[in-house]
Structure formats: structure tokens, C-alpha cells
Amino acid sequence: xxxxxxxxxxxxxxxxxxxxxxxxxxxxxxxxxxxxxxxxxxxxxxxxxxxxxxxxxxxxxxxxxxxxxxxxxxxxxxxxxxxxxxxxxxxxxxxxxxxxxxxxxxxxxxxxxxxxxxxxxxxxxxxxxxxxxxxxxxxxxxxxxxxxxxxxxxxxxxxxxxxxxxxxxxxxxxxxxxxxxxxxxxxxxxxxxxxxxxxxxxxxxxxxxxxxxxxxxxxxxxxxxxxxxxxxxxxxxxxxxxxxxxxxxxxxxxxxxxxxxxxxxxxxxxxxxxxxxxxxxxxxxxxxxxxxxxxxxxxxxxxxxxxx
Amino acid sequence: xxxxxxxxxxxxxxxxxxxxxxxxxxxxxxxxxxxxxxxxxxxxxxxxxxxxxxxxxxxxxxxxxxxxxxxxxxxxxxxxxxxxxxxxxxxxxxxxxxxxxxxxxxxxxxxxxxxxxxxxxxxxxxxxxxxxxxxxxxxxxxxxxxxxxxxxxxxxxxxxxxxxxxxxxxxxxxxxxxxxxxxxxxxxxxxxxxxxxxxxxxxxxxxxxxxxxxxxxxxxxxxxxxxxxxxxxxxxxxxxxxxxxxxxxxxxxxxxxxxxxxxxxxxxxxxxxxxxxxxxxxxxxxxxxxxxxxxxxxxxxxxxxxxxxxxxxxxxxxxxxxxxxxxxxxxxxxxxxxxxxx
Numbered sequence: 145x146x147x148x149x150x151x152x153x154x155x156x157x158x159x160x161x162x163x164x165x166x167x168x169x170x171x172x173x174x175x176x177x178x179x180x181x182x183x184x185x186x187x188x189x190x191x192x193x194x195x196x197x198x199x200x201x202x203x204x205x206x207x208x209x210x211x212x213x214x215x216x217x218x219x220x221x222x223x224x225x226x227x228x229x230x231x232x233x234x235x236x237x238x239x240x241x242x243x244x245x246x247x248x249x250x251x252x253x254x255x256x257x258x259x260x261x262x263x264x265x266x267x268x269x270x271x272x273x274x275x276x277x278x279x280x281x282x283x284x285x286x287x288x289x290x291x292x293x294x295x296x297x298x299x300x301x302x303x304x305x306x307x308x309x310x311x312x313x314x315x316x317x318x319x320x321x322x323x324x325x326x327x328x329x330x331x332x333x334x335x336x337x338x339x340x341x342x343x344x345x346x347x348x349x350x351x352x353x354x355x356x357x358x359x360x361x362x363x364x365x366x367x368x369x370x371x372x373x374x375x376x377x378x379x380x381x382x383x384x385x386x387x388x389x390x391x392x393x394x395x396x397x398x399x400x401x402x403x404x405x406x407x408x409x410x411x412x413x414x415x416x417x418x419x420x421x422x423x424x425x426x427x428x429x430x431x432x433x434x435x436x437x438x439x440x441x442x443x444x445x446x447x448x449x450x451x452x
Numbered sequence: 453x454x455x456x457x458x459x460x461x462x463x464x465x466x467x468x469x470x471x472x473x474x475x476x477x478x479x480x481x482x483x484x485x486x487x488x489x490x491x492x493x494x495x496x497x498x499x500x501x502x503x504x505x506x507x508x509x510x511x512x513x514x515x516x517x518x519x520x521x522x523x524x525x526x527x528x529x530x531x532x533x534x535x536x537x538x539x540x541x542x543x544x545x546x547x548x549x550x551x552x553x554x555x556x557x558x559x560x561x562x563x564x565x566x567x568x569x570x571x572x573x574x575x576x577x578x579x580x581x582x583x584x585x586x587x588x589x590x591x592x593x594x595x596x597x598x599x600x601x602x603x604x605x606x607x608x609x610x611x612x613x614x615x616x617x618x619x620x621x622x623x624x625x626x627x628x629x630x631x632x633x634x635x636x637x638x639x640x641x642x643x644x645x646x647x648x649x650x651x652x653x654x655x656x657x658x659x660x661x662x663x664x665x666x667x668x669x670x671x672x673x674x675x676x677x678x679x680x681x682x683x684x685x686x687x688x689x690x691x692x693x694x695x696x697x698x699x700x701x702x703x704x705x706x707x708x709x710x711x712x713x714x715x716x717x718x719x720x721x722x723x724x725x726x727x728x729x730x731x732x733x734x735x736x737x738x739x740x741x742x743x744x745x746x747x748x749x750x751x752x753x754x755x756x757x758x759x760x761x762x763x764x765x766x767x768x769x770x771x772x773x774x775x776x777x778x779x780x781x782x783x784x785x786x787x788x789x790x791x792x793x794x
Contacts, residue, residue: 248753253706261749264745423594
């Protein structure tokens, strides 16, 4: 993809400028919401179990392919197919956690490689089952609205709604329930949480379920908007890592704001700079690095000088 | 005569006493004598590439295993050296003897450039920030396809040597020498400081050691060795492409080193010499290749999370509780201080 033809900047053409501005807004908000879902999930599991889960976006891909299989191949009603896909992916996530991560959690580097290997397994399984072709999923809801001449499809609105709703639910869980308090306390200090009688392994598994669940919801919702292919986990992964670092590791608020910042930067670069498709990730990362050099703990991270 | 007797005694007392040392010596001898057994081009090629990647993986271990500055963007050094080497060779027509060290020098400069802003970062922040650099460089390479060759990369580079056998020996000897140097570095006073920085940086600083200097030194050293590997690889394959900067290239170094066992240097070599040929053998299974590869990594790490060399070493040898010298598990008394091993 070399830029987007027809969307190249032509100064003086007010109509096109407006269209582009609205496109930036819509795509930026959309990508921001998806990245926020992914980044918050990533942040949660890092906080609660100190696992850098590089397979996180692979679960996102798995969910997208699950909805492709159930919704498009088997033609199951979306209202059954969506929950089915999400539950399936969450189950896979928890099983992976219990079988491969929990027993070797002491060896942090090994866990890191295990997550890469898990992602590769998913990628290869999808490649074998579905092939390397680009796949599309039909929208759950068709049609679009056009306020002020801006075209917004219902799928975008639905996605935004679902993303906001699930983020709200996660916030409720984290802030108002016993599980949420346990997750937050084990994120602050695992050992002390354990001494207070919490089963940190179980908390980590629950966090893994929530984290993978968020990725799955994102995957299911954006499947109709993205092109599915077995390598689709790599690019979002890089961005999610950048977002999480930008916002501050383990900070939910930071992940959310970081996601919006990087999504808008990415979309703006694609629309405004010729050849931006090649540079979008590079520029997003350069901005992340700049912020990181000024604030080594990220925007909302807590930096503990003496943390061991 | 006396020299021979001394050498014999050294071999008997220092090498034959420990199974892992015997394995290491056998491995080196086998690598050097292999062309006597087979002159198969394909086998020599695989082993030469494995040797080059060993340098690369060991350089990751030097920076991330020893100093604890976990880098997710090690392909940066590899790729910068590869492109520098390729451009110098193609545009200026310099020979590999000059281009490879210059490429490594470029990687050292890049190591400094990356190291300075990263000094303030720690742990996962550092790792994920370093991930960004090769991706940014890749963006630049795609923007100037005329100079950097874009997606296809730069091809038409001089061969490392005229025959495959010579190339094999260059790769293997470079690997043995460079890995030995890296191992000696980690065994020296600098190496002890590297260890200490990983374990407790504040304590090291409190002991009056300039940790910034040593961390930058680690970045430069690691960049230098990774750069040499990158240059060798470029001249061996006769192409420098954007895949050398890809995220997967960075992860490969990490997979090899961790699979073999980190904080050892030799673990990285073992990791590459097991995993790289495995991946080549798995070509026979066509589309299941990467799947089987990933499953092997997954299962091996599940059983031996500390890495394959550390796991085997701990199974074959035990540390004497009194003098901290390693002994075979079968011994009842320590071979140096003869204290009870149980």
C-alpha cells in the first residue's frame, strides 16, 4: 500500500480537505479505540503477572479468524458467533497461561520466548487451516449514516460503542470488585499480595482471561473493517508495545491516552505525507522515543528508582 | 617434551574432568574437521550461517544476559552493519576485509547513539524502546529505495571468499575467536561489573563505579560483535535486505540465546547450532515447518526454562559447596578441595 490514492493533500480544495479531516477523525478514533483495547489488556497482564505477553495481538488475530470461521464460513448468526468466538479465545488464553506460562513464571526471559512461540503457533495454525490469502468478514450491520456529509458506517459506530462499553466494564471490575482490588494490589506488589492471602496465580489467570477477552472483543469487532491475514498480529503488536511504553507500563489511563495519541499520529501521517504508509510506524515510534527520553517512565507510569 | 607433558596434564586435569568441557572441545574439533567428512555445499552453508548467527546471538547475550539491558531491537546492529558493508562494497568497491570492520564500526556508533538515550530507561521500558529503532530505520530504507534498494535490498556484493570451503572456515574461525573473546570479556573484571549491574545497579553505583560508562561500553561491545556478524552474513549471502532489520530478526537472537541458556555466551552458540539446522531440516515438512519449530521451542522451554545448556550442565555437574569448583555428579569428593560433595 503506497499512500491512499484520492486522499492525497490538495491545498485549496476545501471539500476534499474537509473530507480528509473527517477521515482522519473517524479512522483515528476507530484505530485509537482498538489500540486502547489491546494496550489495556497488555498492560493488565504485565501489571498483575509481570508477563510481557508478545502473543497478545495474536489472540486478537485468533478472535478475528474465529469470527471469520463461525460467521462467514459456517454462517452462524452473529449474535451467537460473536460470544462463541470470544469465549473460545478466552479459553485458549487461560489454557496457554496455565500450561506454558504459570509453571515457568520464575524465568522471565523464558516466558517472553514462550509468548513469541505461542504467537508463531497461532500464526502457523491459521496459515495451515485458512491459507495465506487475504480474507474479509462481512459487516455485522450494513449501511452508514452521513452527518454533515461525513460517511460513517454503522459498523464503526457499533465498534466504538462496544469498545467503550467493554472498557467501562473493565474499569468497573478493576475499581469496584474484590477481584479488581486483588488484581491492582498484586500489580503493586506481588509478594505482599501473596502474603495477604491472595492466590496470585489465580489472580494472574483471571487477569489473563480479562486481558485476552479484551483482545478478543477487539478482534471480533474490527474483523469486518480489517483485512485478515496470518501476519496481521505483528504490526499492531509493535504499536501496542509503543503505546504501553508511551503511557507508562501498567497504567490503564496511560494506555488509553497513549493509544489515542499514537492512532491519530499514525492516521495523520498516512493521510498527509506521501509514502506515509511506510513511515507511519516509524514516526509513531519516533514520537514515543522522544516522550520516553523526556519522561523515562512514560506519561502516566510510576518510576521507582530503587525497585528491585 | 616438557611442553607436551604440560599440555597433556592440562587437558587431563582441566578438560576431561568435566563432561561439558569434553562436549565443548569435541564440538570445536568436529566443526574444524567437518570438511574432511563431507564437502556437501548445503551442509557447509547451513553450518557457516549458523556460525555467523552464533556471533549475533552471543552478542545479544553479552548485552542482555550479562548486563541485563534487555534489547528487543538487536537487529539494528546487525542491519546497520549489513547495509554499511553492502554499500561500501558496492559503491566504493572495497574488499570484505575492510568493509566488515567498517560495518562493525558503524554498528558501534549506532550502539552509542541508541545507548545514550536509553541510559535512563530500565527493564521492559528499555527493551520495548530499543524495539523501535530498527523499525524506524526500516521506514527510512523504504522511503529512499534508490539508495538502499527498497524492499529488494542491495544485491551483487562480493563473495566472502572464492570457495565455499574457505567461506566455511572464515565463518567458523570468526565464530570461535569472537565467541572466545566475548566469553573472556565476561570472565574479566569488566564482566564482573556487568554481572553486578544486572543484579543491582544502585549497589554498583554506590560502590563508586560509573555504571553509565559500563552500560555504554556494553552497548558498544555488543554492537561491535553483532555488526561483525551482520557484515559476515551480508558477504556470505551477497545481499543486504530489509528483513535483516525486521522484528523477527531481533526476536530470533532472543529465541536462540534464551533457548541455549542466557548469561553463558556458549549457550547462545548451542542454541543457534541446535535451532538453525533444525529449522533447515524441517523444510522437509513444508508448511508445517514453522509450526513444528515453534512447538519445539515451546516444549523445550516448558521442560527446561533456564535454557538447554544450563539445564544439561546442572544435570551433569555440581558445584562444590566449599570451593565453588564444578565437579561431575558422580564424584563423592570435590576434585580440588576433596570436601564431601553431599
